[in-house]
Amino acid sequence: xxxxxxxxxxxxxxxxxxxxxxxxxxxxxxxxxxxxxxxxxxxxxxxxxxxxxxxxxxxxxxxxxxxxxxxxxxxxxxxxxxxxxxxxxxxxxxxxxxxxxxxxxxxxxxxxxxxxxxxxxxxxxxxxxxxxxxxxxxxxxxxxxxxxxxxxxxxxxxxxxxxxxxxxxxxxxxxxxxxxxxxxxxxxxxxxxxxxxxxxxxxxxxxxxxxxxxxxxxxxxxxxxxxxxxxxxxxxxxxxxxxxxxxxxxxxxxxxxxxxxxxxxxxxxxxxxxxxxxxxxxxxxxxxxxxxxxxxxxxxxxxxxxxxxxxxxxxxxxxxxxxxxxxxxxxxx
Amino acid sequence: xxxxxxxxxxxxxxxxxxxxxxxxxxxxxxxxxxxxxxxxxxxxxxxxxxxxxxxxxxxxxxxxxxxxxxxxxxxxxxxxxxxxxxxxxxxxxxxxxxxxxxxxxxxxxxxxxxxxxxxxxxxxxxxxxxxxxxxxxxxxxxxxxxxxxxxxxxxxxxxxxxxxxxxxxxxxxxxxxxxxxxxxxxxxxxxxxxxxxxxxxxxxxxxxxxxxxxxxxxxxxxxxxxxxxxxxxxxxxxxxxxxxxxxxxxxxxxxxxxxxxxxxxxxxxxxxxxxxxxxxxxxxxxxxxxxxxxxxxxxxxxxxxxxxxxxxxxxxxxxxxxxxxxxxxxxxx
DNA sequence: CTGTTAGCGCCTTCAC
DNA sequence: GTGAAGGCGCTAACAG
Numbered sequence: 001x002x003x004x005x006x007x008x009x010x011x012x013x014x015x016x017x018x019x020x021x022x023x024x025x026x027x028x029x030x031x032x033x034x035x036x037x038x039x040x041x042x043x044x045x046x047x048x049x050x051x052x053x054x055x056x057x058x059x060x061x062x063x064x065x066x067x068x069x070x071x072x073x074x075x076x077x078x079x080x081x082x083x084x085x086x087x088x089x090x091x092x093x094x095x096x097x098x099x100x101x102x103x104x105x106x107x108x109x110x111x112x113x114x115x116x117x118x119x120x121x122x123x124x125x126x127x128x129x130x131x132x133x134x135x136x137x138x139x140x141x142x143x144x145x146x147x148x149x150x151x152x153x154x155x156x157x158x159x160x161x162x163x164x165x166x167x168x169x170x171x172x173x174x175x176x177x178x179x180x181x182x183x184x185x186x187x188x189x190x191x192x193x194x195x196x197x198x199x200x201x202x203x204x205x206x207x208x209x210x211x212x213x214x215x216x217x218x219x220x221x222x223x224x225x226x227x228x229x230x231x232x233x234x235x236x237x238x239x240x241x242x243x244x245x246x247x248x249x250x251x252x253x254x255x256x257x258x259x260x261x262x263x264x265x266x267x268x269x270x271x272x273x274x275x276x277x278x279x280x281x282x283x284x285x286x287x288x289x290x291x292x293x294x295x296x297x298x299x300x301x302x303x304x305x306x307x308x309x310x311x312x313x314x315x316x317x318x319x320x321x322x323x324x325x326x327x328x329x330x331x332x333x
Numbered sequence: 334x335x336x337x338x339x340x341x342x343x344x345x346x347x348x349x350x351x352x353x354x355x356x357x358x359x360x361x362x363x364x365x366x367x368x369x370x371x372x373x374x375x376x377x378x379x380x381x382x383x384x385x386x387x388x389x390x391x392x393x394x395x396x397x398x399x400x401x402x403x404x405x406x407x408x409x410x411x412x413x414x415x416x417x418x419x420x421x422x423x424x425x426x427x428x429x430x431x432x433x434x435x436x437x438x439x440x441x442x443x444x445x446x447x448x449x450x451x452x453x454x455x456x457x458x459x460x461x462x463x464x465x466x467x468x469x470x471x472x473x474x475x476x477x478x479x480x481x482x483x484x485x486x487x488x489x490x491x492x493x494x495x496x497x498x499x500x501x502x503x504x505x506x507x508x509x510x511x512x513x514x515x516x517x518x519x520x521x522x523x524x525x526x527x528x529x530x531x532x533x534x535x536x537x538x539x540x541x542x543x544x545x546x547x548x549x550x551x552x553x554x555x556x557x558x559x560x561x562x563x564x565x566x567x568x569x570x571x572x573x574x575x576x577x578x579x580x581x582x583x584x585x586x587x588x589x590x591x592x593x594x595x596x597x598x599x600x601x602x603x604x605x606x607x608x609x610x611x612x613x614x615x616x617x618x619x620x621x622x623x624x625x626x627x628x629x630x631x632x633x634x635x636x637x638x639x640x641x642x643x644x645x646x647x648x649x650x651x652x653x654x655x656x657x658x659x660x661x662x663x664x665x666x
Numbered sequence: 667c668t669g670t671t672a673g674c675g676c677c678t679t680c681a682c
Numbered sequence: 683g684t685g686a687a688g689g690c691g692c693t694a695a696c697a698g
Contacts (some may be wrong), residue, residue: 175390671696
């Protein structure tokens with residue numbers, strides 16, 4: 001009928017041609033979701049700590065970029081989609097509302113950098129399955145995937161002390177509200193205690209932003225020369241970058257005068273001068289695993305709660321004192 | 334009463350809402366979409382050029398991170414959500430299918446780094462409004478927002494030639510499939526032509542990945558000393574970073590022996606040593622504007638097509654030859 | 667095997 | 683003022 005003549009009513013012909021022309025027809029997903037009781041969408045929430053500086057820009061996404069890629073890749077294979085939302089922690093009520101609203105648009109939720117109150121989480125988890133990425137392992141209403149913060153921190157401290165003979169450590173900690181920050185902090189204390197020669201000469205309460213690294217260094221440099229540390233252990237790379245920048249501005253050589261190590265292994269760290277030694281979190285893998293679990297749980301909501309820590313890896317570059325030739329990665333316990 | 338106003342005592346209203354909240358009830362968005370004919374979701378597509386290296390990891394997202402933030406922020410205000418998808422350009426048919434599928438889940442589409450064939454775009458645009466970010470201004474089926482590549486390139490070349498007396502330029506170009514790359518390329522040629530003393534001593538066809546910067550430099554270094562350029566103009570920061578790394582590995586001083594400028598102003602550039610001089614694209618603003626337009630068009634589909642270029646800005650740091658004290662930003666024409 | 671129909675959850679309208 | 687009903691676009695079940 002399309003090619004030659006055919007005895008069809010003009011109206012029918014018109015209708016068929018119309019359909020053909022609309023070749024790009026795709027069934028409306030809302031209607032499909034309705035009847036299938038499944039939206040084929042999962043949500044990824046990141047909570048940004050909107051903090052007392054404008055450095056916020058750098059936060060959040062950078063950290064979850066790899067997670068996002070992992071999740072997106074997993075989802076792409078089964079043709080599901082990813083809804084993403086960036087929440088600010090300076091407005092918990094608003095964040096909660098948005099979370100609720102989003103939960104109505106998805107089949108499951110992944111929460112990264114999850115500083116979400118356990119109470120709110122419970123509410124949301126009652127509606128849709130929730131999986132936390134790098135969240136509190138104690139959270140009863142969600143599966144949790146994270147990295148082994150303790151082993152990672154231990155490896156970094158061990159390297160600094162045993163390999164480079166640094167003994168006077170200084171800590172730049174993350175916000176206590178972040179479970180990861182808390183774990184790294186206590187692991188650091190334990191690791192230092194495990195090395196008789198080493199001491200923790202001080203600690204700065206940061207909030208994961210580069211500016212806190214700078215501030216911490218200013219505090220350090222205000223001390224008399226003799227009381228200064230010889231190595232700084234940072235709870236993330238952002239702060240390590242801020243610290244290094246500030247040290248160099250002040251004329252302190254890194255790593256000769258002061259070693260610095262970070263945590264996360266964000267891309268920018270490798271570009272620094274000196275390249276940053278850090279503990280690598282396998283973010284992409286974390287994203288894939290968390291996503292796989294979420295999908296599983298969507299299919300089978302009664303699954304038992306699951307908590308998993310993936311291994312961290314000490315990425316040795318030069319800010320710890322190693323030379324270019326000694327670079328490498330060390331899997332931690 | 335929940336939706337519109339209703340004559341109820343405030344106390345009663347509060348009580349009802351409280352109960353609703355306690356029950357954890359949230360209306361299902363699929364059903365709402367159905368009746369309202371609106372999903373309150375827009376999609377953001379990024380096309381990754383999966384290229385002959387593994388450097389892919391660094392691509393895509395980094396570039397659109399700021400766009401994403403801008404869009405997300407705009408959307409958050411009106412409580413809409415953002416669906417994101419990362420397409421690979423090594424499988425155009427698959428990418429098209431995903432695009433179609435996603436178009437069924439959203440009210441409009443934002444395409445960033447849009448290397449989508451005009452034909453496919455037309456099909457999708459027939460279903461939902463489409464706005465291109467940094468896409469081809471000639472695309473007839475979408476509104477387009479981009480940066481003024483010509484003015485930006487002109488400013489960079491002008492600075493190199495007039496301020497630093499560089500005359501032997503070399504170009505590391507982006508993939509010809511990218512409209513931005515094409516514009517930058519032709520603008521570079523024009524700019525060089527506009528400076529009688531300057532010449533373009535060569536050009537390398539890159540693909541926006543750091544590795545292409547390295548390869549280009551190897552090609553340059555294979556030349557006899559006398560025939561080498563004294564400045565490299567890169568079509569993006571990624572490639573500039575690769576180039577600088579390779580130059581330094583080879584013992585060539587940047588900027589003393591070779592100046593390098595990039596394009597984009599991604600965060601990592603400022604962290605380099607020397608800090609990268611580059612042309613800044615206001616990505617976040619681009620995202621906000623594109624999003625605003627898309628929303629407008631969703632509300633009012635008959636709007637005339639709109640193409641807009643936002644001004645670029647030359648961000649002067651040190652890789653061009655300027656000293657730390659001379660850093661600053663110059664708005665371009 | 668093609669054609670019809672019920673109903674997914676919600677909002678709006680209309681009848682009472 | 684409260685309550686019932688229709689229909690959004692689709693799929694699956696079922697009738698012819």
